[in-house]
Amino acid sequence: MALALSLDPKDPLPLYAQLERGLKAAIATGALAEGDQLPTVRQLAVDLRVNANTVAKVYAELEHQGVVDTRRGIGTFIAGLPMTPMPKRQRTAELTALAERMLAEAVAAGFAPDDLVAQLQRIIPKFQEKSHGRR
Amino acid sequence: MALALSLDPKDPLPLYAQLERGLKAAIATGALAEGDQLPTVRQLAVDLRVNANTVAKVYAELEHQGVVDTRRGIGTFIAGLPMTPMPKRQRTAELTALAERMLAEAVAAGFAPDDLVAQLQRIIPKFQEKSHGRR
Amino acid sequence: MALALSLDPKDPLPLYAQLERGLKAAIATGALAEGDQLPTVRQLAVDLRVNANTVAKVYAELEHQGVVDTRRGIGTFIAGLPMTPMPKRQRTAELTALAERMLAEAVAAGFAPDDLVAQLQRIIPKFQEKSHGRR
Amino acid sequence: MALALSLDPKDPLPLYAQLERGLKAAIATGALAEGDQLPTVRQLAVDLRVNANTVAKVYAELEHQGVVDTRRGIGTFIAGLPMTPMPKRQRTAELTALAERMLAEAVAAGFAPDDLVAQLQRIIPKFQEKSHGRR
DNA sequence: GTGGTCTAGACCACG
DNA sequence: GTGGTCTAGACCACA
Numbered sequence: 234m235a236l237a238l239s240l241d242p243k244d245p246l247p248l249y250a251q252l253e254r255g256l257k258a259a260i261a262t263g264a265l266a267e268g269d270q271l272p273t274v275r276q277l278a279v280d281l282r283v284n285a286n287t288v289a290k291v292y293a294e295l296e297h298q299g300v301v302d303t304r305r306g307i308g309t310f311i312a313g314l315p316m317t318p319m320p321k322r323q324r325t326a327e328l329t330a331l332a333e334r335m336l337a338e339a340v341a342a343g344f345a346p347d348d349l350v351a352q353l354q355r356i357i358p359k360f361q362e363k364s365h366g367r368r
Numbered sequence: 369m370a371l372a373l374s375l376d377p378k379d380p381l382p383l384y385a386q387l388e389r390g391l392k393a394a395i396a397t398g399a400l401a402e403g404d405q406l407p408t409v410r411q412l413a414v415d416l417r418v419n420a421n422t423v424a425k426v427y428a429e430l431e432h433q434g435v436v437d438t439r440r441g442i443g444t445f446i447a448g449l450p451m452t453p454m455p456k457r458q459r460t461a462e463l464t465a466l467a468e469r470m471l472a473e474a475v476a477a478g479f480a481p482d483d484l485v486a487q488l489q490r491i492i493p494k495f496q497e498k499s500h501g502r503r
Numbered sequence: 504m505a506l507a508l509s510l511d512p513k514d515p516l517p518l519y520a521q522l523e524r525g526l527k528a529a530i531a532t533g534a535l536a537e538g539d540q541l542p543t544v545r546q547l548a549v550d551l552r553v554n555a556n557t558v559a560k561v562y563a564e565l566e567h568q569g570v571v572d573t574r575r576g577i578g579t580f581i582a583g584l585p586m587t588p589m590p591k592r593q594r595t596a597e598l599t600a601l602a603e604r605m606l607a608e609a610v611a612a613g614f615a616p617d618d619l620v621a622q623l624q625r626i627i628p629k630f631q632e633k634s635h636g637r638r
Numbered sequence: 639m640a641l642a643l644s645l646d647p648k649d650p651l652p653l654y655a656q657l658e659r660g661l662k663a664a665i666a667t668g669a670l671a672e673g674d675q676l677p678t679v680r681q682l683a684v685d686l687r688v689n690a691n692t693v694a695k696v697y698a699e700l701e702h703q704g705v706v707d708t709r710r711g712i713g714t715f716i717a718g719l720p721m722t723p724m725p726k727r728q729r730t731a732e733l734t735a736l737a738e739r740m741l742a743e744a745v746a747a748g749f750a751p752d753d754l755v756a757q758l759q760r761i762i763p764k765f766q767e768k769s770h771g772r773r
Numbered sequence: 774g775t776g777g778t779c780t781a782g783a784c785c786a787c788g
Numbered sequence: 789g790t791g792g793t794c795t796a797g798a799c800c801a802c803a
Contacts, residue, residue, distance in 0.1 A: 341392030
């Protein structure tokens with residue numbers, strides 16, 4: 234498993250946004266750590282069956298956000314300090330909004346809130362495994 | 369509060385998808401119950417500061433899914449039991465996919481999985497209140 | 504004169520950077536003022552004999568910087584407060600660096616520093632004319 | 639200080655163009671004078687943290703322009719009088735274009751034209767010092 | 774080989 | 789009609 238990213242062309246969320254989310258998650262879980270080289274634009278494009286421009290757009294956006302560092306002719310690498318420092322109050326508000334949105338979405342899809350929570354708790358360990366076995 | 373829906377034009381998720389998600393959530397929580405009349409296309413468009421075509425498109429899609437029932441010249445109403453029954457195995461797979469997607473999103477935004485779960489559990493009671501005091 | 508922008512394909516500076524520079528200059532001089540609609544992506548692409556994607560990329564970048572406001576299906580408009588608030592010290596340092604770079608470039612092209620200054624002073628009035636005759 | 643050149647990989651202007659501009663400026667100010675030996679391709683590449691091919695490309699271009707003279711096995715030297723003479727009318731046109739481009743850039747960065755001119759006049763003396771104390 | 778720029782052209786979301 | 793996303797493919801800058 235190179236990165237276990239998967240994109241769904243049927244998802245109304247655009248491909249580039251799905252990819253950005255996936256890459257950030259991989260960084261946040263430690264599956265990609267500081268200094269690691271990302272897959273090349275073209276390789277990832279092939280793996281995800283997506284156009285290279287789409288991948289390049291995401292890499293550029295992450296570079297813009299300071300999450301990765303691009304060295305032309307060499308490759309793209311996870312940058313030093315990712316992830317935002319932010320006032321705690323705002324952070325909490327953001328988390329609340331996110332949780333509400335997720336609850337709405339799950340319920341909209343016909344799942345009970347408790348079932349969602351249960352399922353989340355079930356997969357969290359597996360999700361975190363990705364950061365194991367790293368140097 | 370007519371529906372407490374809010375749409376964000378900057379969200380990469382298209383407006384129509386945001387609206388569809390919001391309406392389904394309102395139905396699932398009971399904020400909108402069977403037989404209730406939805407706002408007219410034009411009224412909702414004004415409330416959400418969105419083009420009427422966008423609202424109409426969502427209503428049509430929900431009608432197609434059997435979630436609402438449009439009676440010409442009268443209005444649009446919440447239909448009987450929405451959500452097609454589905455083999456349990458498939459339901460579970462869908463729930464898993466949903467949970468994974470949410471976990472990825474939360475983690476990508478810099479939140480720990482456990483914090484997300486905690487926050488969900490905190491807001492679930494408040495979320496369910498919406499369905500109280502109704503017929 | 505719609506905007507008096509011109510791009511030079513021979514310039515080693517990429518087209519999108521030339522365009523970004525030109526648009527920002529037009530805003531800074533007041534040729535484009537707050538609330539004004541920019542040319543449509545496709546129209547500007549035709550005018551400048553450039554691909555629409557190139558223009559769109561610049562508009563997106565300016566939106567990202569908060570210089571313009573994009574409303575889908577409607578158009579792109581000059582946003583409220585453009586241009587950076589920045590510590591004066593840093594500002595001065597930046598201006599110095601810019602001036603040095605320009606001097607180097609002029610001299611590299613075989614012009615005397617004084618001639619450059621003289622020429623700048625000659626064209627400054629004409630440059631500022633662009634902001635006249637506006638409501 | 640071997641040459642006081644600095645290249646910025648994030649600048650949209652390509653490295654080779656930045657380097658060419660810097661070398662020509664050094665020649666024009668007299669920091670490098672006729673007959674002076676340039677650093678070797680490899681040495682300059684190391685100093686500027688750039689690939690040797692990039693430096694070599696610039697040297698070749700300058701050689702092509704007659705600005706430097708490469709003697710195989712010995713080194714690269716500043717050639718006689720660089721800069722082809724040019725009809726005065728064309729020179730003026732070129733200077734105008736240069737000045738306009740610079741004005742646009744400064745204004746785009748949020749500086750007033752007059753401030754740019756003032757800053758230029760302030761640094762011109764210091765700039766010319768570089769050519770003093772030489773043979 | 775790696776990322777960046779640009780093009781031509783299709784299709785979608787929105788008004 | 790307006791901006792956004794995506795594709796296929798060319799060519800450039802850099803190592």
